[in-house]
Amino acid sequence: DIVMTQTPLSLSVTPGQPASISCKSSQSLLHSDGKTYLYWYLQKPGQSPQLLIYEVSSRFSGVPDRFSGSGSGTDFTLKISRVEAEDVGVYYCMQGIHLPPWTFGQGTKVEIK
Amino acid sequence: EVQLVESGGVVVQPGGSLRLSCAASGFTFDDYAMHWVRQAPGKGLEWVSLISWDGGSTYYADSVKGRFTISRDNSKNSLYLQMNSLRAEDTALYYCAKVIWFGELLGPFDPWGQGTLVTVSS
Numbered sequence: 001d002i003v004m005t006q007t008p009l010s011l012s013v014t015p016g017q018p019a020s021i022s023c024k025s026s027q028s029l030l031h032s033d034g035k036t037y038l039y040w041y042l043q044k045p046g047q048s049p050q051l052l053i054y055e056v057s058s059r060f061s062g063v064p065d066r067f068s069g070s071g072s073g074t075d076f077t078l079k080i081s082r083v084e085a086e087d088v089g090v091y092y093c094m095q096g097i098h099l100p101p102w103t104f105g106q107g108t109k110v111e112i113k
Numbered sequence: 114e115v116q117l118v119e120s121g122g123v124v125v126q127p128g129g130s131l132r133l134s135c136a137a138s139g140f141t142f143d144d145y146a147m148h149w150v151r152q153a154p155g156k157g158l159e160w161v162s163l164i165s166w167d168g169g170s171t172y173y174a175d176s177v178k179g180r181f182t183i184s185r186d187n188s189k190n191s192l193y194l195q196m197n198s199l200r201a202e203d204t205a206l207y208y209c210a211k212v213i214w215f216g217e218l219l220g221p222f223d224p225w226g227q228g229t230l231v232t233v234s235s
Binding site: 038039041043048050051060092094096097099100101102103104105106107 | 173176220225
């Protein structure tokens with residue numbers, strides 16, 4: 001199974017400051033079709049996870065443009081350009097190429113200072 | 114509005130059985146593959162199972178293979194998870210989730226339901 005490793009596991013950010021989360025996969029997530037099947041989810045406190053980013057860098061419908069994804073192969077990053085109070089929660093990366101199983105990172109908890 | 118509502122979670126004894134349901138609305142249910150994902154209390158996300166739009170293809174995590182069965186009734190816009198031989202480690206909030214791409218097995222999931230809690234304890 002593909003292992004997804006996120007760092008850091010927790011992050012405390014001042015509102016208006018940037019934040020960055022790293023996700024590394026144990027194998028390349030680049031498919032022969034040219035797409036890279038790496039996704040980012042946010043689970044806000046008391047809520048279900050919601051999709052933020054698909055295929056490394058494409059924002060899902062309704063996701064603010066302060067969220068951006070980058071990376072390739074096995075190394076990926078989620079960036080929040082200016083953290084807002086509503087961005088608190090746990091962020092998960094997930095791989096969707098070496099299946100089954102679909103596998104998630106351990107999660108990164110983002111808090112506001 | 115796309116909506117997924119899970120039900121059926123209860124407290125069950127080890128070795129017992131349970132069937133979870135997920136009622137879907139707001140989209141053409143039989144056009145989309147569906148997943149079950151679980152989250153143990155205070156823990157991260159663990160994928161459990163996937164079923165194709167027509168029910169013809171199913172996939173399971175090794176941790177549940179042979180004990181859980183995913184199914185769907187497209188006439189009722191409903192997804193199910195039959196859980197047998199339950200263990201303490203199956204205790205979790207179980208979410209159903211929709212694949213975002215029409216007709217695809219691959220792809221990310223959204224939305225997710227609110228989850229239904231299964232507790233396996235004597």
